[in-house]
Amino acid sequence: MVTILLLLLTGSTAAERTDFSFEVTDAALHRIAPLDGEALLDDNKFVDALRRILRDETLSPTDRVDAFYLLHRKIGLHFSGFVALPPGVSYADVFWEKAGLMNAYREALADLEIDGDVLQVVAVESFAAGHSTRLGSAVLLAALVDPPEAHRLLKILLDDRLSRASVPPIVAHYVAWSATVAGTLGHAETMAELVPMIPHEEVREDFVLAVGYHNPGPEVLDGFVRFAVQSGEAPGIGFDQAIGAVLTVLHRHHGGDAYREAWQRIRGASGDDAWTVAVDAFRDGPPPRGAFSDPPPESGSEGWIHKLWDGFEVTVRNEADTIRWGDVFSDTTRP
DSSP: OHHHHHHHHHSSOSOOOOOOSSOOOHHHHHHHTTSOHHHHTSHHHHHHHHHHHHHOTTSOHHHHHHHHHHHHHHHTOSOOSEEEEOTTOOHHHHHHHHHHHHHHHHHHTTTOOOOHHHHHHHHHHHHHHTOHHHHHHHHHHHHHHOHHHHHHHHHHIIIIIGGGTOSOHHHHHHHHHHHHHHOOTTHHHHHHHHGGGOOOHHHHHHHHHHHHHSOOOHHHHHHHHHHHHHHHHSTTOOOOHHHHHHHHHHHHHSOTHHHHHHHHHHHTTOOOHHHHHHHHTTTTSOOTTOSOOOOOOSOSSTTOEEEEOTTEEEEEETTEEEEEEOSSOOTTSOO
16 A cells, blocks of 8 residues: 555655755664665565554653654655646545555554653744644644544644744645644534635645545535535635545445535636636535646656645656655755
8 A cells, every 4th residue: 555655645766865955863873774765665574664653662652753754754645745646646536545554553653651741842942943844744644543632733723823824834834744643523523614714725735635534524524515606606716626625525425315415516616717617627526636736747658647735846747756845845944
């Protein structure tokens, strides 16, 4: 499963990149650097490596969080602000498949007794230092080893920060993943309510897919439909990826007549020709690529779609992806 996801998420091999856009602890780097990325593509070996890190009392909580991130980086499953989708594969497919993989990790680590309070300390310190990737990794690791603690962290972020759109898309993306792994539970309605308030299209899509991974109640699904309809009625708002994700979630949980009814409500929201054409692509269900993305830059991968989150820049040359932080958000800028 990891190998498939690796190709979908990076469009490249498992070769480790050595250029870090932020600091990691020496202990974490020294612990992970010798590991074989190809070997870690085996789910069992990845879990064993993570288990050893979590049990290593010589590592500080911050070391463990950074090592967790570096493990994902070894196999190309770290969040870099960029995803490459081959023909016929949608971002929803990738998001939900990775969610399934993360939940498998959570189940495999269920016997470990890890005190999530220490991860909360790392998260708080990372937030104060503006270290958004470490903050996101701490929340995601808590979702794997201590879901109740992850829910407390998610509540803090959702209630206090995301409602004011005062965290970078990096953190918001990790929040979406963590909620998917820990189980959205009481966060579903809050996350659904925040979707229209989030200024970044890709993050709105992440939130919709996170809530949609678990079977949300009808009121949440109806709220998504209202969001899509209101977006169509707002002058100048085009059909975006989040609205495509709304239709994808509706189809996942309520195909047939219920989906058709919601599709018609959304389609009738705007007289804009481009909007109508976009919604029509979902007439019989989500198209193979799901939500729409900009066409890829120059690339040797014909037919691939390249998604880029706000705050990142990407250059694609000869199928080799070069990722760097953008000017708007960076890991050295305080949220």
